[in-house]
Amino acid sequence: MELYKLTVHELSNLLKSRETSCKEIVESIISRIKELDNTIKAYITLTEEQALKKAAEIDNQTDGERFSESALLGIPAAIKDNICTKNIKTTCSSKMLQDFIPPYNATAVDRLEEKGSIILGKTNMDEFAMGSSTEKSAFFKTKNPWNLETVPGGSSGGSAAAVAADEAVYALGSDTGGSVRLPAAFCGVVGLKPTYGSVSRYGLISLASSFDQIGVITKDVTDCAIIMNAIYGQDPNDSTTVDLDLQDFTESLINNVKGLKIGIPKEYFAEGINEDVRDSVLEAIEMLKSLGAEYDEVSLPHIDYSLPTYYALAMAEASSSLARYDGIRYGYSADDSEDLTDLYKKARSEGFGSEVKRRIILGTYVLNSENYESCFIKAQKVRTLINRDFAKALEKFDVLISPTSPTTAFKLGAKRDPVSMYYSDIYTIPANLAGLPAITVPCGFSQGLPIGLQFIGRAFDEKTLIRAAYTLEQNTDFHNKRPEAINR
């Protein structure tokens, strides 16, 4: 068995029993990356030397005991390139930050490193996380390992493709409107967006601050619980994090859904959904029922307004977040400016790509005094209505189930107009509007491409999501499948 194929918990067990070393693990992943990444193009930056050095340090200094204390000790990680890594280039896949080297780590990265995980590289994404296909990277397009002519989804497409292609053991991504879950679903891996406020955003380069959350992309649900244990919890550097009780998410890896109440939001199964996607999700629901869960239909009457609500608010917040890029203190700097205004405008016009400018302009328009009430405040009010729908549904049900996306991965270049691209996130956006946790797990295939099923849970109840997702996983075989296109 090749080491690169294994999960975090499998590798950790081999380390505990001294059947392998950290150095062998890191070397195995690096050789996999060298073999495949010219094709997949998941990574922007590789930190091969530092990673090998750290692995050797751990091997030399550690007795078997410490591997029992941390399942992440010596395990390599891939980090989305909008999450700051000290002294490692962090570009946001933008010309604006192409040479940016953060002088500090994001809290989530610090926490992974405290547990002994080794940063192996930074992954490609849509520029500033604005996109659903990773085609909007200013550098290159990442391919879906299941079919090299299709997109990996986005915006954390590099992270999801790396995990699916066994070029990473696990990865961090970020999820503002579905950017962890959509690529995880398209690439047939597990993706968790935690509750807003449960994982620190310190060092995550902001897109829309009331929506952004760092999330986890893994090969199975067990790994997802292990990574959550490391990164969740309050952080003095992010005042929107919540003081949570100490939790062990691995306690929720229970293969049992007896008595679990599942709500099926009927609006998620309406027009526009691919038939294979619908059938696979419905089949999974029947299977959970046969294992003792109960389900019933539920209505979220305002859910059809999620997309316009999200775009009004997220673009307004993005236009404000991105006002910091002035071409002076860090980031792209233009030559020969006439005056200060010209300097700002040149840096921003040359540094930002087309989708970023589109959203800055729309966001600025929404925040313009004339439209503030009718667009921005209106959308905030509709957000309240959507949140109420969820609160009501989750009074009655423990989790809601939907497809993660109405379709499987689409062809590279297939979605040229922004609105049809935005539509890819239609099932993931509502959880961001309501700040709720949501996880995607593989639940089938359509024409060789993976299908994702999404569980949405109550705020700060990741444990129920993990239990439900784990049960589904343990009773199916989808998570053990690997893309044939790259494993011949």
Place this chain on the structure above:
Amino acid sequence: MKITKDDIEYIADVAMLYLNEEKKEHYTEELNVVLNQIAKLGELDTKDVEPTVHILPLKNVWREDKIEPSLDSEQVFMNTENGEEGFFRVPKIIED
């Protein structure tokens, strides 16, 4: 709600962006499609609905007023070409 090319020019200016003619036309067209979607929110009666500014019931967080380490000047200037003797250099902003 309809966005015109003049609106785009004005917005681009306040957002500190240069756009060429082609981009202006392009964005005018595309943003009207997105705005049409946003205009659908007008169908809903939200007269007595409070806006959600933020999803959590957050209070301001205070910390002890004590000195903590911050970035040293080398780190502050490591990502710019505009550093000069501990300052950021910008074009002249005061007229003679």
